[in-house]
Amino acid sequence: MTQLANMLEKEAVTLVRVLEQIRREGPISQVEIGQKLGLGRAIVNVHTKKLLAERVVVPTGEREAGGMGRPRVLLDLAREGKAVLGIALDSPVLSGAVMDFSNRIVVRHERDVSEVKSHEELAEHVAQLVQQLQADARAKSLELYSACFSVPGLLEDGTGRILNYVNMPAANGLDAKQVLGQLLGVPIYVVPLASAIYWGGLESDQSDQQIFQVIWDLGVGLMPGRGYEVGFKAYARKPGQVNNNIRDIGHAVLWPGGRPCYCGRRGCLEAYLGGHAITDRWNERHPEERITFSQLLDRASRNEPAYLNQIARQGRRLGEALGWIFAVHQPGQIKLSGQIPDAVPVARDAFWDGVCRRIGEDQPQSTFSYVGDTRSIELLGSCRLALHVRFNKPLLDIVSDDDASESTASTIVVG
Numbered sequence: 001m002t003q004l005a006n007m008l009e010k011e012a013v014t015l016v017r018v019l020e021q022i023r024r025e026g027p028i029s030q031v032e033i034g035q036k037l038g039l040g041r042a043i044v045n046v047h048t049k050k051l052l053a054e055r056v057v058v059p060t061g062e063r064e065a066g067g068m069g070r071p072r073v074l075l076d077l078a079r080e081g082k083a084v085l086g087i088a089l090d091s092p093v094l095s096g097a098v099m100d101f102s103n104r105i106v107v108r109h110e111r112d113v114s115e116v117k118s119h120e121e122l123a124e125h126v127a128q129l130v131q132q133l134q135a136d137a138r139a140k141s142l143e144l145y146s147a148c149f150s151v152p153g154l155l156e157d158g159t160g161r162i163l164n165y166v167n168m169p170a171a172n173g174l175d176a177k178q179v180l181g182q183l184l185g186v187p188i189y190v191v192p193l194a195s196a197i198y199w200g201g202l203e204s205d206q207s208d209q210q211i212f213q214v215i216w217d218l219g220v221g222l223m224p225g226r227g228y229e230v231g232f233k234a235y236a237r238k239p240g241q242v243n244n245n246i247r248d249i250g251h252a253v254l255w256p257g258g259r260p261c262y263c264g265r266r267g268c269l270e271a272y273l274g275g276h277a278i279t280d281r282w283n284e285r286h287p288e289e290r291i292t293f294s295q296l297l298d299r300a301s302r303n304e305p306a307y308l309n310q311i312a313r314q315g316r317r318l319g320e321a322l323g324w325i326f327a328v329h330q331p332g333q334i335k336l337s338g339q340i341p342d343a344v345p346v347a348r349d350a351f352w353d354g355v356c357r358r359i360g361e362d363q364p365q366s367t368f369s370y371v372g373d374t375r376s377i378e379l380l381g382s383c384r385l386a387l388h389v390r391f392n393k394p395l396l397d398i399v400s401d402d403d404a405s406e407s408t409a410s411t412i413v414v415g
């Protein structure tokens with residue numbers, strides 16, 4: 001990374017930290033923000049000026065400075081009447097939410113899009129969802145400030161068009177930016193779903209903490225990161241190499257010449273342990289009852305033993321398969337999310353059991369947590385990105401640059 005890019009990234013991160021501090025503790029003075037974040041007065045001033053200019057933050061009053069000096073101006077988020085819209089496409093579900101400036105999700109809807117056959121049909125679903133959310137926001141007297149659409153897969157540079165979404169080929173060709181643009185008169189951002197998940201799962205105290213987030217649903221994703229340094233750029237963009245491209249772990253070829261994968265190669269981790277593969281395996285063994293991934297999860301979540309055992313077994317195998325990475329990197333935290341652990345609690349334990357087998361049972365270096373309800377995290381992340389990137393140009397570059405550049409048609413991002 002160049003020195004300039006480095007500097008801009010640091011600046012983007014500081015702006016986010018300042019905004020988050022105001023969101024959590026506002027009304028708050030600039031002096032207090034500086035003290036809490038360990039930042040100098042001049043730097044805090046630069047960032048609060050930007051936030052005030054964008055009317056994201058407003059002055060709400062003054063506090064006496066304990067008898068000495070001028071009273072301090074208190075700042076708070078412009079909490080009244082403003083909202084952002086976030087949408088996440090995570091096959092087979094399209095979900096959307098409206099979030100107010102205090103980070104509260106005030107409206108939420110979702111649609112099953114598993115039967116969608118073309119990107120035109122998907123565009124209609126997106127449009128209907130947006131209209132529904134827009135009407136609900138109006139009914140609550142909320143004015144939209146910006147919108148963010150999060151989608152896994154490869155995006156076309158400069159537009160919002162999906163080029164390659166392996167787990168939902170019908171989505172290829174959808175230009176989410178265009179669809180939303182026709183309905184909403186606000187800035188619209190299309191970003192990789194991974195960014196939204198990371199942003200949604202972000203906590204302020206992560207600055208010193210190395211976190212590996214595992215996403216387990218139709219595919220398998222892995223994102224390493226360090227708090228606000230966010231890991232968006234902490235991996236190389238060349239596909240096919242585990243070490244250089246750790247986030248695309250699902251399509252790392254671990255067993256050359258092995259089972260065919262949906263991405264066109266053979267022997268990917270996902271070809272064995274992604275939700276697609278697990279469902280396919282079930283259907284191969286039980287040709288008399290073909291089921292979908294959703295049905296498999298539904299039956300396992302109702303504690304039907306055959307389905308439950310199958311998922312637990314694969315959870316353990318996935319933990320073992322990723323365990324070697326954790327043994328090498330020893331992250332401070334391992335977080336698990338995704339449709340499979342959301343639906344089947346035993347999958348969480350089985351996964352961690354598998355990890356521990358690989359890194360040694362006694363006193364692993366890492367703490368483990370199941371993050372919970374992936375779609376909520378995706379929506380929260382999409383909404384927060386919509387708020388943050390609107391006035392934070394370097395952050396937008398960090399977030400959206402990632403999938404579009406240097407990629408080839410074979411690059412797949414968190415399937």
Ligand SMILES: [Zn+2]
Pocket residue numbers: 250251252261262263264265268270271
């Ligand atoms: Zn693959």
